Amino acid sequence: MFELKKIIGSLLMPLPFTLLLIAFCLLFINRTHIKSYLTCWVLILSLWSISTPHIAALIITPQEATLKPFNLSQYAHLDKIVVLGCGANPNSQLPSNAQLGGCALARLVEGLRLAKHYPRAELIVSGVHSNTTLMSKTAVSLGVKASRIKQSPKALDTKDEARLLAPHLVDRQVALVTSASHMARAIDLFQAQGVSAITAPTQFYSFSHQTSSRQFIAQASVLHAVTTHCHEWLGKLWISLTRALDPEAL
Template sequence: MFALKKLVGSLLMPLPLLGLFTLLALFSAFKGRKFSLVIACLGLSTLLAISTPFVANLILKNNEPATLSFHPSKHPELDKIVVLGCDINPNPALSANNQLGNCALTRLVEGVKLAKHYPKSQLIVSGGGYENITNSSLMHQTAIDLGIDKNRLIQNPYAMDTAQEAALLAPKLVDFKVALVTSVLHMPRAQSLFSVEGITSIPAATDFHNFAAFPLHKQFVPNAQALLAVTQYCHEMIGTAWIAVRRWLDPEAL
């Protein structure tokens, strides 16, 4: 069920969805259905448009509020810092930090920064993985390499998604002052799932985008970074919709 959910979710992302949509339309066109050419052009045009910094900025600018970043001046004390898992690139020949993807590394840097600002706090690194390498183990080793005492670190290696992270970590977090570190687009969904488990968290968002800062000559040129950001946004929209459906079917779910 978990693998099926991930497969369906992946296929609904902009690149595979619009790509398959266009491929089917073109295949149909070869059979003489001219209308499919219009559909194919629409699919390709949409894909190219959402890959431009200009359109990406229109989509994301109201979904990455700076208020979700963490401000130490507002929080004199902190008990727990939770860094949620993200992308990894397992390769035992490389150091731990070089096996973390950009998203995971960005989150961990924020967590380590907060851990150094709050020396009495506990740093919890979360996330499962594959090929016998977990997100949490790579973050754990990288945090140690960055100067965090291993006695302050806790791993949560068995969670494969945010709902599992919240459920497994709840016993360690309830009644503590918790900073939740994750990507800004993911923060609303993550806080919602942790809240269901009885955890009140302080957002410490990372991974912000500002495509409006791109120079004009790059605003309308398709860009892989812009497409990735829009894909992350779509992932969160689908994840939020899935949670809403689950809660509608079963108010006790998620």
């Protein structure tokens, strides 16, 4: 009964429920234009598929499997801990941590974990001004001294972050903290600026470990994860195209 309740509850969530309603409506549509009719079914089934944990795991796991969490026992010293920016929802009525998006929080928490283990390392938070300010305030509220934190608030994207931070990171022992999906692109851009960083990935997706009863039910959170990885694929493609036109561009 418990599993049945979970399945029904999952199917009634906005994404799967909407797709089911659209599919139901298609059953009553005039099928004169058979190509358009079949195309609609293909699109619905495709969207449902990539929103399920089973298919998402097939897409995401191979890339994440190449990354390992930062091993504290493997490195005796760090000079810099760089936390790359992510989404925020500024609202002055909320504490700083409540204004950070899930992605930004995941990255910052990993940065704080490293900062606690390496008390002499400088913590650098990067991104747009509102993001770095919120991350800095959150770090201070959780016990990190303000004097340890450096903000890099002028970067609009990862390319800017690498370019602006490179002068402070070259020839230093640096840990680069970002989401697992974003790590390959970030490391590529930092290496292009002469920065050799140790990867400290976070925000891994473990969809293959969800209960079997939910493996084939569409979920908005799963679709968001797949969308994030698609964004990274497009980012890598853009870098490749830009470098093909101008090897010195990125």
